[in-house]
Amino acid sequence: MLKLRRGIVLSVLAPEGGWQRLTAEVDGEPRPAVADVGTVGECADGDEVVVNVEARDLALGSGGFDVVHVNLTRGLDGESLPGAHVMKLNYSPLQHAVRPVEERDDTAPGDAATDALDDLPLRAPVAVFPLHGHLAPVAWALGQARPGTRVGYVQTAGGALPGAMSGTVRELLERGLLAGHTTAGAAYGGRDEAITTAGAIHDGIAAQGWEVALVGPGPGILGSGSALGHGGIVGLDSAHAALALGCRTVLVARMSAGDPRPRHQGLSHHTRTVLELLLAPVTVPVPIGATDPGFAVARKRGHVVHEAHAELDGYAASGLPARTMGRSLDQDRPFFAAALAAGATLGGMLP
Template sequence: MRLVLRRGTVVSADTPPPAGEQRLVVAIDGAERAAVADVGAVGPSQAGDDVVVNAQAVDLRLGSGGFDIVHVNLTRGLGGSGVPGAHVMKLNYSSLQHAVLPVEQELDDPAPAAREEVPGRVGVFGLHGQLAPIAWAIAQAAAAAAGAGAARAGYVQTAGGALPGGHSRVVTELLDRGLLTGHLTAGPTYGGRDGEAITTIGAIDHAIAVLGWDIVLCGPGPGILGSGSRLGHGGMAALDTAHAALALGHDTVLCARMSAGDPRERHRGLSHHSATVLGLLLQPVTVAVPAGFVPPDDHGFHAWPALATDLDGYVASGLPARTMGRDAADDEAFFRAALACGLHLGTPLAAD
C-alpha cells in the first residue's frame, strides 16, 4: 500500500465553514480538479495555497469520490496545536492521527452498571441515505401523537462509510431543521458536533444517559465500503451496532435496506446487506417495513410491523430524495422502508 499523493495549487476556494468541509479547485500538472478540505483537520485554504492532495478516489473513478482530498496545506496548515488536554488518539498510528476528548470519560460513575439505566430507543441503519427519511418520519410520528411532545433524536456516526463527521451536508441540514438534536462520531469516525466516542457502545450510552436523547440513530457516513460479497461491506457495521444497543437493554429497530429499482439482484427486495445482518443477530430486533411487504420466512425470529408511509410528504419536505442516482419515484421501496423505520421509532412506546 502506498498513498496516492499529488502536489498542486489551489485555484479557487469557497468560504470555509468553522468546521466541516471546504470545496476547492486544485491545479495538478496543468489540470484543474475538484477537491475538498476537512477544515477541522487541515485548516482553511485560499487561492494560491500549495497543497498535497490524496488523488486515489478520482483516479479509481469511485462513485464515492469525484474529488481529491487535501492531505496537508503546505502554505498555512503546519501550525496546528491540537485539542488542549486531549490524549486519546483517533486514526492512531496513521499520518492523520489526532487526539480527542472522548465522551466516555465524561461519565463520573466508576462502574456504569451501578448507575440507573435509562431506557432508550436505537435505530440502526446501514446506508447514509436512510438517515434523512428516518429522521423526518420520527418528527411526523411525534407530531401525530397528541401530547407526546417531540422526541429528541440524535445521530451516532459509525464505521462503514465516510469517516469525517463534517463530510455529510445532510447531517448539517437535519441539525439546522431541528430534525436531529445532536451528532456524535464513534470508533474511527471523527469530528462530531457534540463529541467523539472511542466506541459505538460508548456513544450510545453517552447519548442516552448523559445527553438525554430519546432516540439514537446509528449508521455510517456517506458512501459505503463494498466488495459484493456476503460479509465484506460497510453495512455489516449494523451487526455490531445492534448488538451494542441490545446489550445496553435498549429497544432496537433495524432499518431494512430495500429496493425495487437497484439493477443488482442482490439488493432487490430485501437487500442481502440487511438479510445477512438479520441472520447473524443473536437476539431479535424490530424491523419496521412498509405496508404490503411480506417478511421472508427465514427471518421470523424478528418482529416485522408493517406501517403505511407518507412518501409524498417526505419528497415535498425538500430533504434528499435520491439514492444511488435514482429518484424516490424510481425506488419507492428504499425510501418507504426508511420512513417505516422512523415512524415506528417516533411512535411512543406506550402506543406500540
C-alpha cells in the same frame, strides 16, 4: 503507499459546516477536491497542497474528488485540542487527539470505571441503519410521528469517516430533527466524539437526554459484493451494542426496486446477512403490504417484522435529500418507504 500528489489551489468555496470544496491544479489538470477544515485547516487561492488522489482516480461513486492531505502553505502550525489525549485514527498519518464523551465524568481516573453500567438497561429505542441515505427519512418520519422528540445520531464506520462531510446532518440539526451528532470509533469530527459506539449510545441517552438514537455510517458505503465484505455489516456490531445496553433495537431494512444489482433488489443482502447473524431478536419495520422471502426468514429467526405506514408524498415535499445511489425517490420508492416506516415505528415505541 498513499497516492499523494502536489497541487496548487485555484479556487475555493466557503466552508460548509467544516468541509471546504475547492479546485486544485494537479499535474496540469484542474481537479475537484475537498478539505476537512477541522483536521487540515482552511485553504485559500494559491496555496500549495498535497492531495490524496486515490478515490477520484478509481472513479468511486462517493469519492469523485481529491482530498487535501496537508496544506504546505498554511497548515503546518496546527495545535492539538487542549487537554485531549485520546487519539482518533491513531497511528495513521491523520491521528489527532480528542476529548471523548466517555470521559465526561470529572472524577479521578478509575473511580467511575463502571458508572455507566449502573444506568442499564437504557430501554430507549435505537435504530440501526445501513446507508447514510436512510438517516433523513427516518428522522423526518419520527419527527412527524412525535414532534419535539430529542433524537441523536451516532456516526459509525462503514462509510465516510469525517463527521463534517454530511450536509444531511447539518440540515437535520438546523431543522431540529436531530439534537446531537456523535462520531464513534474511527469516525471523527462530530459535535461529540466517542471511543466506541456503545459509549456514544450510552452518553447520548443517559447524559444528553436523547429519547431515540439513530446509528449508522456516514455518506458512501464500502463494498466488495461479498456476503461479509461491506460497510453494512457494521450494523451487526451496532445492533449488538444497542441490545447489550438494554435498548429496544430496530434494524432499518435496505430495500430497493431500482438497484440493477440482483443482490440489492427487494430486501438487500446487506440486511438479510445482518438479520441472519444477530445473536438476539430486533424489530424490522417494513412498509405496509411489502413482501419479500427475507421477511419470512427474519421471523423464523425470532425477529419482529412490523408493518408501518410510509408517508412518501409528505417526505417528497419536505425538501430533505430524496436520492439514493443516483436514483430519485420516484425511481426507488421501496428504499425510502422502508426508512419512513422505521421512523413511524420508532414514534410508536415512545411513551
